[in-house]
Amino acid sequence: MKIHEYQAKSLLRAFNVPVPNGDVADTPEKAREIAKSLNKTSIVKAQIHAGGRGKGGGVKVAKTPDEAFDAAKKILGMQLITHQTGPEGIKVQKVLVEETSNIKKELYLGMVVDRARDKECVVFMASEAGGMEIEEVAKATPEKIIKCAVPPAVGFSAFEARKLAYGLGLSDKALSAQFANIAKGLYELFVGKDASLVEINPLVLTAEGNLIAVDAKINFDDDGLFRHPDIKELRDENEEDPLEVIAKNAGVNYIKLDGNIACMVNGAGLAMTTMDLIKMAGGEPANFLDVGGGANPDQIEKAFRILTADPNVKAILVNIFGGILRCDRVANGIIQAAKNIDMKLPMVIRLQGTNVEEGKKLLKESGLKFTVADGLYEAAEKVVALIK
Amino acid sequence: MAILLDKNSRVVVQGITGSEGTFHTRESVKFGTKVVAGVTPGKGGMDVDGIPVYNRVADAVALQGANVAALYTPAAFSADAIIESIEAGIGLVVCMTEGIPVTDMIKVKQVLKTSKARMIGCNCPGITTPGVGKIGFMPSFIHKKGNVGVISRSGTLTYEAIWQLTNLGIGQTTSIGIGGDPIPGSGFVDLLSLYENDPDTVALVMIGEIGGTAEEEAAEFIKANVSKPVVSFIAGRTAPPGRRMGHAGAIISGGKGTADEKFKALEAAGVVVEKNPAEIGKRVQEILAKKGKKKK
Numbered sequence: 001m002k003i004h005e006y007q008a009k010s011l012l013r014a015f016n017v018p019v020p021n022g023d024v025a026d027t028p029e030k031a032r033e034i035a036k037s038l039n040k041t042s043i044v045k046a047q048i049h050a051g052g053r054g055k056g057g058g059v060k061v062a063k064t065p066d067e068a069f070d071a072a073k074k075i076l077g078m079q080l081i082t083h084q085t086g087p088e089g090i091k092v093q094k095v096l097v098e099e100t101s102n103i104k105k106e107l108y109l110g111m112v113v114d115r116a117r118d119k120e121c122v123v124f125m126a127s128e129a130g131g132m133e134i135e136e137v138a139k140a141t142p143e144k145i146i147k148c149a150v151p152p153a154v155g156f157s158a159f160e161a162r163k164l165a166y167g168l169g170l171s172d173k174a175l176s177a178q179f180a181n182i183a184k185g186l187y188e189l190f191v192g193k194d195a196s197l198v199e200i201n202p203l204v205l206t207a208e209g210n211l212i213a214v215d216a217k218i219n220f221d222d223d224g225l226f227r228h229p230d231i232k233e234l235r236d237e238n239e240e241d242p243l244e245v246i247a248k249n250a251g252v253n254y255i256k257l258d259g260n261i262a263c264m265v266n267g268a269g270l271a272m273t274t275m276d277l278i279k280m281a282g283g284e285p286a287n288f289l290d291v292g293g294g295a296n297p298d299q300i301e302k303a304f305r306i307l308t309a310d311p312n313v314k315a316i317l318v319n320i321f322g323g324i325l326r327c328d329r330v331a332n333g334i335i336q337a338a339k340n341i342d343m344k345l346p347m348v349i350r351l352q353g354t355n356v357e358e359g360k361k362l363l364k365e366s367g368l369k370f371t372v373a374d375g376l377y378e379a380a381e382k383v384v385a386l387i388k
Numbered sequence: 389m390a391i392l393l394d395k396n397s398r399v400v401v402q403g404i405t406g407s408e409g410t411f412h413t414r415e416s417v418k419f420g421t422k423v424v425a426g427v428t429p430g431k432g433g434m435d436v437d438g439i440p441v442y443n444r445v446a447d448a449v450a451l452q453g454a455n456v457a458a459l460y461t462p463a464a465f466s467a468d469a470i471i472e473s474i475e476a477g478i479g480l481v482v483c484m485t486e487g488i489p490v491t492d493m494i495k496v497k498q499v500l501k502t503s504k505a506r507m508i509g510c511n512c513p514g515i516t517t518p519g520v521g522k523i524g525f526m527p528s529f530i531h532k533k534g535n536v537g538v539i540s541r542s543g544t545l546t547y548e549a550i551w552q553l554t555n556l557g558i559g560q561t562t563s564i565g566i567g568g569d570p571i572p573g574s575g576f577v578d579l580l581s582l583y584e585n586d587p588d589t590v591a592l593v594m595i596g597e598i599g600g601t602a603e604e605e606a607a608e609f610i611k612a613n614v615s616k617p618v619v620s621f622i623a624g625r626t627a628p629p630g631r632r633m634g635h636a637g638a639i640i641s642g643g644k645g646t647a648d649e650k651f652k653a654l655e656a657a658g659v660v661v662e663k664n665p666a667e668i669g670k671r672v673q674e675i676l677a678k679k680g681k682k683k684k
Contacts, residue, residue, distance in 0.1 A: 113490055115570045115600050115637070117577060120497045135643070152494045194489050223636060224489035226464060253634045268568055268634025269542025269597055272624040273665045276647075279626045280664065288627070290634045293525065293543075321544045321551070323513070323527045353547065354527050376548065377666035 001220045002049040003234045006096040008216040011193070015185035017200075018212045022098025031072030034097040035065040044071040047094040049239040051133075051217070052082030058092060061100065068097055093238055101212055106130030106202035107168050108137070109183070111190050114149060122190055124148040124183065126164045130202035156187040170205070178211045193231055194224025243306050250302040252291055259284025260314040261383055262307040262345075264300075266291050266325045274319045277380035283387070286313045293324035300333025305341055316347045317383040319376075327351045327359030335366045346386045347371070350379040390517040390562040391537070391582040391589070392480055392506070393421075393456065399523060400425040400445060400454035400478070402461050402469050404436050409460035412484075412525060413439070416458075419528045421521030424452040445469075445476040458514070458523040459483040466510060467492035470573075474505045482523045483509035483573070490636075493571040500573065507573025511635070513543040513565035526550070526563065534559015536672060537583040539576060540595035541568055541602070541637070545623055545665065549593055552669030558676065561589045568597065568635025576606035584614050591617045591675050593668060594659070596650055598624035599638045603650040607657035617679075619660045619671045622647040 003011075006024040013019055021038060024047065025031040035042045046058030053059050058080045060071035072095050081089035107130040114123045126146045129137045137144055146167035150156050161180035165171070170179050182203070190198055197219040204214045225232045237245045247254030253268065257275070261283045265271035268290045275285040287310065291303050307316060320330045330351065337343065350373040351359045363370070371386065373379035399416070403409040404426025413436060417423050425448035426436055432443035440452065448454040457473040459466060459482065466485045473481045488510045500507055508515060514524015518533040530547050532554040540546040546565050553560060564579060566572045576594060583589045592614075596603040603622060610618055625647040627633050629640040640646055655661045662671045 113494070113570065117575050117602070117605055118501075120494050120571050122494075153498050191491055194491055196490065221490050221636075222632075223463065223487045224491065226487075227489075255628075255631050255633065257628065265544075267542065267544030268638060269540070269545035269595070269623045270548060272597065272627055272633050272638065273542075273545050273548075273621075275627070276623065276625045277665065285626060288631075288633055321547050323544060323547055324525050352551065353530070375666055377664060 001222055001225065001235055002239070003218055003220070004047045004049065004094070004236065005045065005216055006047055006094070007234045008218040009213070011189060011218065012185070012213055012216055015189040017182050017185040018210065019216070020098040020101060020212060020214065022096060024094050024096050025072060026076070026094050028069045028073040028076065031095055031097050032065045032069035035062055035068030038097070038099045041100045042068050042097050043100050044068055044075060045096045045098070046075045046078070046080050046092040047096055048080055048085070048090040048092055049236070050082050050084035050090060052084055053080065056080050056082040072097070090239065101204050101214055102207035103204050104207045105205040107205065108132070108134055109186070109200040109203045110134060111186060111195070111198040113196060119149065121152050122150045122187065124150065124164055126168050128168055134199070134201065150187065156184060175205070175209065175211065182211060193228055194221045195219065196221045243309055247306050250299060252289065252299060252303050252306065254306055255288040256310065257285050257287050258312070259286045260312050260387065261317060262286045262310065262313040262315070263317045263319060264289050264291060264303050264307060265319045266293065266295065266321065270319065270321060274317065274380070277377055278317065278384065281377070281380040281384040283380070283384035286310055291325070295325055295329070295333070297329065297333035297336045300330060301337040301340060304337035304343065308341060308343060308345060313345060314387045315383050316345050317379060318347065318349045319379055320351050320353070322351065322353030322355060322359070326355040327353060328355045328362060331359040331362040335362065335368065338366070338368050348373050348379055348383040348386065350374065350376070390520060391586050392562060392564070393515045393517040393521055393523065395520055397456045397521065398422050398424045398452065398454050399456045399458055400427055400448040400452070402427045402445065402457055402459045402473065404428060404439065404441060405431050405434065406460055410436055412460060415528060416522050419522045420519070421523065424448070425454050445473050445478065449476045449478065454478065456480045456523070457482065459485060459509070461485055463487035467496050470496050470507065471499050474499050474503050479505055481505055481507045481573070482512070482514055483507065484512060484514055484524050485509070486511040488569065490570055493569065496573065497571060506578070508564060509567045509573055511569045512567030513546060515562060515564050517562045518560055524565070526565070530554055531563065532559035535561060535588055535590045536593060537561050537586070537589040538563040538593045539579055539583070540565050541597045542595055542623060543568070545595055548665065549595055549668050553593070553672060556669045556673050558669065558672055561586060568637050570600065570637040575602045577609045580606065580609055580614055584616060589616065590679065591672055592619070593672060594618055594620045596620065596622040597635065597638045598622065598627050598633065598640050598647050599645040601645065604653045607653040607659065610659060611657040617660065617675045619662060619668060619675065620654050621662050621665050621668055622650045623665070
């Protein structure tokens with residue numbers, strides 16, 4: 001799960017990581033008020049779940065409270081387009097207004113989980129090339145990235161903090177102590193709140209000799225949310241695809257793609273494979289959809305509603321290998337969906353596995369119009385042929 | 389012989405009194421699995437179809453000689469249940485549960501490192517050894533006893549592959565779903581040598597997914613250590629980067645973990661790479677036919 005920069009910064013504050021003074025605003029008036037209370041040059045930043053906001057016109061410097069008002073007026077409500085948003089952009093609902101810093105140096109500090117075999121742990125990544133995309137630094141100058149794997153049984157040690165600090169050129173005693181405090185806070189936040197990614201980019205060394213997190217991105221492990229109700233509350237559905245939100249609430253795993261052949265599958269691996277097969281047969285998948293093992297007819301109907309809500313969709317492929325999920329249950333779901341939704345789209349159905357004969361019989365007797373497929377690739381070829 | 393689950397396996401089911409636990413225990417007993425005990429804290433003294441239920445795994449080990457644990461426990465309590473099994477001296481822990489936090493698995497891996505136990509999962513369909521038994525969700529009818537090992541990160545896609553083999557008359561030694569989580573208890577590399585050393589396994593099917601580097605590590609391992617032929621497929625060639633494709637582990641990030649990269653690594657290791665998942669069974673059939681000719 002992703003959260004906004006202003007939410008990330010308030011978490012950082014709680015873990016003793018210094019961040020600029022400021023607050024979030026949803027009106028230009030509020031932005032002016034915040035800028036006034038800061039009483040110096042401020043920066044107004046669009047709050048969306050995507051990077052590259054500055055280039056897209058979502059970040060503006062304001063010398064006076066009135067300038068902050070104007071900046072917020074321009075940014076709030078705009079459809080902000082960045083390299084991470086897609087061509088339609090994301091509507092800005094909130095801005096963060098904070099004080100600016102006197103930047104002496106920009107650093108990068110990030111944390112992820114290393115999932116490599118026998119190395120499973122939390123890893124710090126630091127670089128003197130702050131302010132840049134870390135992926136690009138990794139590609140062009142991998143030697144500029146310092147890594148530090150934290151042994152999980154021991155936790156984060158002072159010497160590791162020193163290793164990172166010295167690597168960043170923060171050898172001054174006071175500075176390396178400041179850095180150690182920040183790194184310790186980040187580690188406690190990461191492990192304590194089940195984060196999956198923390199990025200401070202840039203971590204700024206100010207002219208006054210202070211370290212401060214000027215931008216912050218924190219992602220969380222969805223599977224850890226059950227034990228952090230405070231984090232779960234930070235979810236902003238406005239930032240997600242509306243169909244994906246409906247799917248999530250229906251307990252269906254759905255990701256919208258750009259093609260025109262919708263697919264409904266059980267199991268994530270088979271769902272990905274079905275997309276691959278559609279592409280291989282010359283078509284373009286419109287989505288990833290895993291109905292899961294415990295799907296009931298209602299969920300299958302909901303899945304159909306989600307698929308047919310995408311205006312790009314021209315045909316549907318149902319590919320089910322019944323294991324825990326029985327084919328007759330799937331067939332009942334399809335029949336129920338056809339009854340309740342006006343489905344005009346052509347459909348290919350492939351059923352295999354548990355109770356396949358009962359499922360096929362139910363579908364046949366329902367009078368539904370659809371194309372039957374037995375083989376895996378045959379199903380993909382048939383659905384592609386339907387729209388050609 | 390087979391690997392991991394064999395005639396000496398005595399299974400304790402953790403979470404046996406839950407609906408999933410009870411249902412799949414019954415299915416596995418029907419398939420021939422020796423289920424000797426169940427564990428649900430607070431429900432010790434009960435029984436499920438005559439299988440005694442204990443409060444602690446240690447009791448199931450002491451009183452029923454359990455040596456394999458099958459877990460259908462809720463995600464929130466699973467890491468604890470896994471570690472309980474390992475501490476009780478269980479040799480093989482198989483956890484089907486989906487949704488276990490990554491930080492919990494980091495802890496579990498620490499415990500595994502200092503013990504002799506082997507773990508499969510979490511978020512996996514389980515293990516089946518036809519003729520001996522099964523743990524987990526795999527539908528019973530798809531299997532057939534034979535000489536091909538199947539190892540996979542997926543669930544239903546694994547059934548697909550096994551079913552293709554069975555329909556071609558090709559049976560399996562042991563089929564393992566290692567699960568779709570970012571940090572699995574055992575990876576391909578941990579299990580490939582078991583198949584290599586199993587005299588009954590003559591060929592292998594390995595099914596991977598996008599995300600992480602498990603397939604690349606497996607490719608390296610196969611090149612150096614596996615003499616038996618391996619047929620491989622990777623799911624998710626058309627998946628967009630940065631999106632979690634159902635499985636928490638199936639995500640392409642920073643341009644790493646793509647299917648094409650994995651196909652390339654496997655091909656370089658001498659693995660028979662099949663990009664059409666509908667043809668996995670046929671590739672195995674061809675390999676077995678060639679092997680048969682050589683013998684004659």
